[in-house]
Amino acid sequence: MGKRIAKEVSIAIAEAVKQCRVDVIAAYPITPQTHIVEHLSELVANGELDAEYITVESEHSAISACLGSVATGARTFTSTASQGLALMHEILFIAPALRLPVVMVVANRALSAPISIWNDHGDIMAERDIGWIQTFAENGQEAVDLVYHAFRVAEDRRVMFPAIVNIDGFTLSHMIEPIELPDQEQVDRYLPPFRPRYKLDPRKPLSMGPVGIPEIYTEAKKAQDEAFKNAYKVILKAWDEFEEVFGRRYRPVETYRMEDAEVALLIMGSLAETAMTAVDRMREAGKRVGLVRLRLWRPFPLRDFVKAVKGLKVLAVIDRALSPGATGGPVGTEVRSALYQVPGRPRVVNFIAGLGGRDVTVEDFEEMADRAYVYMKKKPKEPYEMIGVKE
């Protein structure tokens, strides 16, 4: 096992990508992702990483280059954020449909306008339906571990879907945290070389991305959807194996102090650490509050999620993105729909918080939990509320 050392999370992610022995990196700098690809370019320049580093002229080209690269059977990585992810939008849908397992780290950042370089989940929630495997990291160690996992799962022949690891911009990307990087030998044991069944190879010609006429489009999409659902088992299994090799255990849904809880907060990403403190404080005050965190967002871990919230009276879902005119934030609406068929389901209340870098404090979480208690007795008037708005 490697040593635990203090490292900027972005640098540690770049080191992990190096350990994954990537062949091609194509990226365009955008705050707050920049340090990841800068460090990768250094590793390539000083010969520590034998890879092609392509300095493309935009994110649209970055992801296009990545697709071209992975189609030839090269292990491929990119990273972006916010507007950059939005600029990739068109191509993002193509990667899973062609079963091209690119791995991308998104340093989550708010979308314009107003221009904001700060953290929320607006960028990735706009890409909810792209068909990529999507995970959210809570801290630096998890961010790094999810990178190994992402390659392992994405390139598995039973999966062959691209994967995004979400890390909160600045609050994770620019933090210095104690992180343990495993030995290369462990990574090699966990992550076999990339050997896709189909790749572009002149010796065995094939076409990728042909037209889908109405007679086959639906079938192609159905096949993609089925395969994506089936990826779930492999995702879980890859975490089991991760535990065997690296000793850390990950599950799609994380729970904290959920035994006998009647109210729970649900959150994704790094804010969960603050929320845990709030849960501890409320527990001390005798309130039965717990915390649920989704690590895996796509494919949605339906069964594990339903199990995690069983017995709750109220579930307070905290969204870090706004879905204007909808019946809630993206996570809120998803969770309501997931629970609708569940007998004895908890009441789902939805808060929007932490937009564009606005801090969400322990007190804010306590307030949300308190409101959840109020809503135990009485239905909220609105399907969602925004927290911490200055009036």
Next chain:
Amino acid sequence: MSPKKIKPPLTFPRSLTERPFHYCPGCHHGIAHRLLAEVIDELGIRERAYGVASIGCACFLYYYYDVDICEAPHGRACAAATGAKRARPELAVFTYQGDGDFAAIGLTESLHAAARGERITAIMINNTVYGMTGGQLSPTTLPGQRTTTTPEGRDPRVYGYPLKVAEILAQFPGVAFCARVAVNTPKRVLEAREALRRAFLAQLEDRGFGYVEFLSACPVNWKLDPVSAARKVDELTETFPLGVFRDLT
């Protein structure tokens, strides 16, 4: 190019606000800003000037100009400017972009606006790096130049060659004025001012697209003090020669 009608020094341009610039010490954005404001004043177009700001170090343009400013998504300034000018042809529409915005992510929009001969004035600040994100390789990075994404220096075989935007635009019939200037000596400052004036005349006289490229120092990302960075601009002129490449005004 002979400088004309030089204003007495030390008058503050009407088109600038009094807000201090946020640019790094020795950055040439400040000089370019002032020249642009002087030209807007001189041409008497402040009330109908419409600036399109870009993503990069100059994204706070709206703080500094007492004219209408609209912020475009990264690279889309010339497209946004096209929309504004077509809708309101009486406006004096300009963009202010860096080499990353104009020549990397936005090259398509930039070239097509020029090819269509849009009556807009485009200003590109070329400092050979992506300044705001921390000095990464840009399309105008010189061969051998060290950047944060080419720490060993730009190897043209791997990372390509610098893009000479002024020379490219000079080929376009729709371009009415196209020049490359620098502001690291007093004489060049005056020439730059004149170039800007003509780049505005290109649209005001309904002749076509106006373009001025500033070779600009970025001391922070070049890792030089301001004086050495200003001197270094001379080296840039070997790859990016100064001059007027096309002038129909």
